[in-house]
Amino acid sequence: xxxxxxxxxxxxxxxxxxxxxxxxxxxxxxxxxxxxxxxxxxxxxxxxxxxxxxxxxxxxxxxxxxxxxxxxxxxxxxxxxxxxxxxxxxxxxxxxxxxxxx
Amino acid sequence: xxxxxxxxxxxxxxxxxxxxxxxxxxxxxxxxxxxxxxxxxxxxxxxxxxxxxxxxxxxxxxxxxxxxxxxxxxxxxxxxxxxxxxxxxxxxxxxxxxxxxx
Numbered sequence: 072x073x074x075x076x077x078x079x080x081x082x083x084x085x086x087x088x089x090x091x092x093x094x095x096x097x098x099x100x101x102x103x104x105x106x107x108x109x110x111x112x113x114x115x116x117x118x119x120x121x122x123x124x125x126x127x128x129x130x131x132x133x134x135x136x137x138x139x140x141x142x143x144x145x146x147x148x149x150x151x152x153x154x155x156x157x158x159x160x161x162x163x164x165x166x167x168x169x170x171x172x173x
Numbered sequence: 174x175x176x177x178x179x180x181x182x183x184x185x186x187x188x189x190x191x192x193x194x195x196x197x198x199x200x201x202x203x204x205x206x207x208x209x210x211x212x213x214x215x216x217x218x219x220x221x222x223x224x225x226x227x228x229x230x231x232x233x234x235x236x237x238x239x240x241x242x243x244x245x246x247x248x249x250x251x252x253x254x255x256x257x258x259x260x261x262x263x264x265x266x267x268x269x270x271x272x273x274x275x
Binding site for chain 2: 076078092095096099100102103108109110111112113114115116117118124125126128161162163164165166167168169170171172
């Protein structure tokens with residue numbers, strides 16, 4: 072079964088980027104015990120100060136889908152939504168290997 | 174000092190994707206002992222069968238720059254170049270944390 076990779080961009084409402092980064096880092100921390108989640112990397116860029124990029128690697132698309140209904144996920148999503156002006160799925164990928172990937 | 178993130182797209186010459194994936198996985202393997210390299214993830218996509226995406230996280234921009242002159246890097250680059258039709262630096266990022274990042 073192929074691994075499942077995502078590269079998403081979150082555009083935030085003005086001045087809300089760092090607050091969203093905090094929530095996404097909480098989401099990443101909640102994945103520490105979720106072995107199906109191999110990478111959940113939160114990134115910013117000086118070029119676009121109101122955006123956050125998240126790169127994720129999952130054991131499968133199903134595992135990613137299931138994670139959206141894990142305990143606490145809804146609460147995190149609920150806290151994040153008011154900060155978000157838009158979300159762009161830049162790429163859906165198939166991670167084939169490399170450093171950081173099992 | 175900020176970590177340094179890269180998200181690059183390699184467009185390959187026709188039929189050369191898997192060969193390039195192999196070389197990029199060799200590059201990733203060569204990073205196993207390079208502690209400054211935290212993530213070197215090689216990805217493909219069904220949507221674009223002649224492209225390869227690499228997401229990297231480094232301890233710093235300088236560490237990434239230095240890696241280009243590591244032993245073996247030039248040989249790998251030399252083997253990869255004839256396979257590549259183009260390279261697109263999609264994003265230069267500042268990884269702020271998450272699962273898979275120290």
